Each structure stands twice: as C-alpha cells, then as structure tokens.
Amino acid sequence: MFRIIELHVNGTRRRVDVDSDRSLLSVLRDDLDLTGSKYGCGEGQCGACTVLIDGVPTRSCITQVSSLAGKQITTIEGLERNGRLHPLQEAFLEADALQCGYCTPGMIMSAVGLLRKNPDPTEAEIVRYMEGNVCRCGTYPRIVAAIARAAKGGKEGGRK
C-alpha cells in the first residue's frame, strides 16, 4: 500500500513515501510541513483546505494523493513570490477581510481560481463561486470586496 509518489508542489518536486489513499491535505500538512491549508470539515463542505490542482480550486481533504501524479499543486504558501504578495493576498489585507484568519488561505485559493476563470466577476458571480467556502466570523462582505478589489487591480495592470 505504501509507495513513493512524486508531487509537484509550489513549483518544486517533492517525493513522499505515503499510503496511496491518504488525503492530499494530510500529506501537505503532516509530510510536507505545509500547514497553511486547513482542516475544517473533512467532507469538502467548508473550503478551508482548498488548493489549486492544475489551476483549479480543489478540496484537498477529499482528494486522494495517489490521483495527483504529474499534476501541479499550488498551496497558499506558493502564492507569495520573492517576498511579494499575490494581489489577492494584498487585497485581503487592504480590505481587512479576516478576523480569526482560519478560513483565509482557503478563501484566497478559491478566489485565485475564480479570477483565473473570470478576471472581472460581478458581485453575484463572486458570491456564487465562493458559496462553498465558510467563514464563521462572518467577514463575507469584506471578502467579496477584497476579490473585487484584486480583480480591478488586475485589470489596471497588476499581476494576474
């Protein structure tokens, strides 16, 4: 059952010796020490564990690690480049779109997926796309504002 799997995480090849039915979330957190992705529900209902798989937001808590050979995995730790934050990270700070911050990595990763697909979403489109991410502190209006702000910044020549 154990086998060596090569994962492409945040632009780096990482070899892990894990049980093939392990969840991606547990491998990221426990084997690769990438604890930015969070456990919130274990059933793909809250979005705290969201990462990008080939650019698509995916719930890592219900994704088996064996399904990911050859795919590009991006976690929250992979967004910052050379000390420069991603526009969505900047926007979350500017809009103060967090309280406890536990949902924040998953929110940002989902939003990255949204803006890749739809660089200029309406508020209704943001709400529909983000519906699977839960913020118990209730900062939803600020998160919507942050995503809209990042989208606007992108159009004005910021990083996509």
Added chain:
Amino acid sequence: MNHEPQTTDELQTSIEPERYELSSLPFYHFTLGRRDFIKALGGGIVVVFVVTDALAVQESGGGRAQSGERTPQEIAAWLHIAEDGAVTVYTGKVEVGQNARTSLTQVVSEELRVQPSSIHLTMGDTDLTPFDMGTFGSRTTPVMVPQLRKVAAAAREVLIGLAAEAMKADRASLTVADGKVSNAAAKQSLSYGQLTKGQKLLKAVTDNAPTTPASQWRITGRSLPKVDGRNFVTGKHAFAGDTKLPGLLYGKVVRPSAFGASLAAVDTKQAEAMPGVVVVRDGDFVGVAASSEQTASRAAAAIRAEWKTTPQTSARELFDHLKKSAAKSQGSDSRSRNAAGSIEQGLAAADKKLERTYTVAYIAHAPLEPRAAAAEWKDNKLTVWTGTQRPWGVRSELAQAFHIPESRVRVIVPDTGSGYGGKHTGDAAIEAARLARPAGKPVKVVWTREEEFTWAYSRPAGVIDIVSGVRNDGTITAWEFHNYNSGGSGIRTMYDVPNQLIEFHSAHSPLRQGSYRGLAATANHFARETHMDELAHELKMDPLKFRLKNLKDARLRAVFEAAAEKFGWDPARMFPNRGLGIAGGFEKGGYVATCAEVSIDRPSGKVKILRVVTAFECGAIVNPDQLKNQVEGSIVMGIGGALFEAIDFENGKVLNPRFSRYRVPRFSDVPLIETVLIDRKDLPSAGAGETPIVGLAPAVGNAIFDATGVRLRSLPMVPSGVVRHHT
C-alpha cells in the same frame, strides 16, 4: 479519569460570566521573584501594572497577595523594553479573531509614542504572561485596554526620567515621539534602546501615570489593520493544530456511542498489535496515539468498545423537558430574579394583556478551527499548545486531571481560529496530555468536525414565557418574564415598566451547554423584542414609537433613532412580499439597534434578508474599522441562529454533526449590511464582539411578520428556509 464532556453541574452553572469569575480563581499567582523576573527577560526596563480597582483585581485574580514576595501579586500586565529598544507587552488575553492583538497594540503605541510595528504582544501563555480570567464577556476593551494604557504611559514616564538623568536636563524640557526622548533646546535625542541599554529596572505602577484622553487620541480611535495580518494571508501563522514538535504523535479518542454512555467492555488487542501504536485506557477514556493521523484513525477504528447507554431526552421533547426539570430543581436562581411593583396590579391597570411563549434551540459554535491541542511531558512538566479562551482555566483542568500542581503545567495559546465563547474548556488538551504521558512523546489531538458538533458544548436551548399588560396609549403596565435554562444575560428590560417580575430558572440540559457569543442576551432579546413588536401591533402603533414611548435611557434611544434614520424607517411603507422590522437592546456596555428588511418569494415562501442596518454605541471607539468588522460579523453569525441553525438530537446522538447537515451562513445568505457607529469620546470604551448580535433575530422576525402576518416565536425561525403564509 472521567473527563468526557457531560452535562455537568459545573457547566450548568457556568452560563454566566460572573459565575466563571467565581469558579475560576486560580490556586497560584504570578510568583516570579524580582530577580527571576528580570533574568527571564534579559536587560532593559520592565514596567508592571499593579491592579488597584476592585473589579480588575477580581479579573486578574489579585487580592490574595502572598506576604514576603517583593514583586506585587496583583499584576494585570507588564511591558518590557529591551536594550535594543524592542517593546514586548505581556498580557493574559488571547486573540481569537476579535483583533485584540491589534487594539491593544494601538493603545501601547499611543502612550509609549512608538510605531505599532515595533511592538510585540505576548498573549495567553501561563508561564510568561500575568494571570487572566479569560477572554470572554467583552472584557478586553473595558479592562485590559485601560491597564495597558497605564502601563505604557508609566513606561514613557520612566524613559523620560532616564533621559533627564542622561541629558542632565529638566524633565519638563523633554518631549517624546517615535521611540525617542528629545531635548529640543539642546538638539539632543536618545532612542529608547539607548536609554534602556545597561539598565535592569523593574518599575511597578498603579494608575497614576497621566494617560491620553480620548479627545487627544492619535493612534487609538483610528482604523489600524490587523497587525499580523500578513501571517494569515500567507498561511504562515501556526494555529494550535499546526503545532510541530520533534517526535510528535497523532492522537485519536474512541468516543462513546451516545451521551451519558459508560464503557461496559473494550477489546484493544488488535490496535495494540499495530506497530507503533500506543493504546490508553483509563476509566471511560479510550484513545490511541500513532506516528500518523491515518494510523491513529485505523487503530481507533480497530478498537471494539461496548457502551452501556441510558435513555436520553430528544429534541422533539426538549422544551417540555426544560420546563418540567426547572420546576423540579426547586425554582430559580435568586441572583437572576428582579422584581418591582406588582404584576397583578399592573395587569389590572392594562387595557390589553398578552401572554406568549418563545423558544430557542441549541446551536453549535462550529469554530472553523476545531478544538486542537499538542501536549508534551518534559522535565517533569506538562506543556500544552491549545486554542482556548481560558488559558488558566485549561491549566487548572489539566492540573486536576493529572493530580499535579499548576506550577507544573504550562498552557500556550497560539492566536486561535475563533471561539465565539465555545473554547472555554480544555477537552482536547486533556486528551492529548493523557495520551502523551504513556507514549513518552508529544501528542497532538485535533477534533474532527463531527466530534466538534457532538462533544463540544452548545449554546443553551431555552423556553421564555412572557405575560404583559399595556394601556391603549402605549404605556406598558406589567412585564413578567421567565427564562428556562437559556440564561440570565440581557434578561432585564430596558423599558420603563413599574410592575415587573423577571426570573431565570435553571433546568436539566440534555446536551452539554455553555457560553456562546452574547450568552443568553440573544434569546432574551429575541423574546423581549418580538413581544414588544406584538404589543405594538396589538395597539396598532408604530413599533419604533411604541419602544421610544417606554424608553428613557438616552443611549439606547440614540441607537434606535440612528438605526431608523439610516434605514429610512417607515412603518406605513407597504411593498408586496417585503417587510421591515426593528429591535434593539443593551448588554455588556454596548447599545445596539437593528433594522431589517426581508423579502418573501411567492409562492415558495422562501425568506431572504435583503438589508440590515445596525447602529452601535460602546463608548469611545478604539478602532472603527475593526469595530465595524465585529458588528458585521455578529450580524452574519446571527443570521444562522435566527433563521436555520439548530442541533438535532435523538436519544443521546446528534443527528446533524456535519456542515452538510448543519447549515451555517454562507456568502449568499448575506444581506446588504450597513453599520452606524456612534463614537462617544466622553465615555469609557466597552467591548463589542458580542452585543451587536442580539438585535438581528428579533428584527428579522418582526420583518417577516410585517411581510406575511406570520409571527415566528422559535429560533431558528425558518429551518426549512420557507415561511408558510396563513391567510
């Protein structure tokens, strides 16, 4: 060891914050001697704040000074300026998303005249920070803010003194700004680092240092963003569940089959045979630890446990059960009884009488970070990293569970993934520590969402009976209010009623219950403000005018008027399938009024909250944007309990212990939220994390009535999302 969450008497009595205060005084206090104290911090200067006012003494566990100790015992906070000028503030408060780290930093920055970025707060560490009762009851702003203000102001005065000496100048000729003391005439200035270099000073202060009045605030009163926000948007912040330790094992607990079950028999052979698995059985506690979470889960699943169950009360019989058990438990808690005049006479003087019953369901805090702890036994000492609102409470629980002195337990609280009143106990900490002891290695326990919904405690359910009398001119003549089980917070009416009887009755709770944001103020405001609306409609009066007619309190009137004005309150407005509602109240030093507009879809009956306006006043505002964030968050969280959240349970089992079955507010549930903040610089600052939640449910319920004529008297009001229109 019997540590499992039960409906214990202790929890029954811990609904109210004042009871926590009574039950949670520590056995030990800060006992570092003066020398140890300085040694622990290195050189520089240390300023400690000695509590003198009675309320704060109680909160910091003072008033029990041990004789012979040279360092004062009644210490609420201290501040260290190192020889390089770095400022570290030590406070027992914790950060759970309410942004206390930011507001407390602002206060120190203001008084010490240094940039917020050069201040670090060490929070909630039982070895490093002074005792604190807990981060709850909206106490951080009214108690810790002024204390840190005084300690920082005192430190500033000490630095001025050092500078005067060094510059051989008169104190009065010196000014302080941006981390430097300057003598303009001599064109000389010294940074705090220069001043503290080579110093080993300990200065104890009471409350004599001059602090900056609110009218002259330059850093407090402004919207400083979350000070360490970058750690959160990059995923770098380590929550308790992210703790890494050398040799760390993962723990799992074998849970009982139902509430109230006891362990009849257990077969752990298979699990024990698994390589690297540690199995612990201690009384009814059965758990495992292993080198991976998956192995721990498999080992736990391999344990065959037989549980002896007893019949338990189910959700459908809950409210009868609460009232019956309240009657059996010999009535009420006298501390929550408030009587004036005569109900009989009040009702006799009334033109109309109204008798109504309201209910509230159990709901879950469901903090997105579930309970988590890592525990390590090392050098005869237990250290635990856990997310809790009561570090010292958890320390006591651990000391009791393991029969060791509190001095051998250290609890460290990383900034926590929210609490909402739900993280007052040390369940995961005790479990991790119990497993770590025989394992000989540190163990981490992270509750699953299902464990969180099932074995954490809930907001108390309750039944509220109201009997009232009014005259046709809108004067309330009688007000009788009985709350069964949900609690006494916010139980008193702010309206002026000459004849009143208000009582809280404790009852037997089938579920484990405890604090929840706002405590029972949400339930009591729901009942009271719904009933006020019912009375207004009986009298065919504008619900706002009816309230104001019976209300003298100027601060509460002001928020009602401010909310109504911003909202455009117009009781005569009639749009088909739309409705408006208003509600308000007072709790924990904060005044709130909420207006809501709802729409009802036809023919489905689906309820949607379109717009909410909240006016809030809590004295002088420390950080307007963070305050607004708390008000908005309260409104969003309040939507869940108002409309659809409820724990469903049957015979000792929770039937909806997942986010797929227990609906919490999501993006699409959020209305347009507008917040009016009233800044009273002439009044002391009060906390704001809780009270803004209390007006939402009644405002929405009153709006649903306005739209449909259907009066909803149970929280949640529309569990199916739909209101049936009776015509």
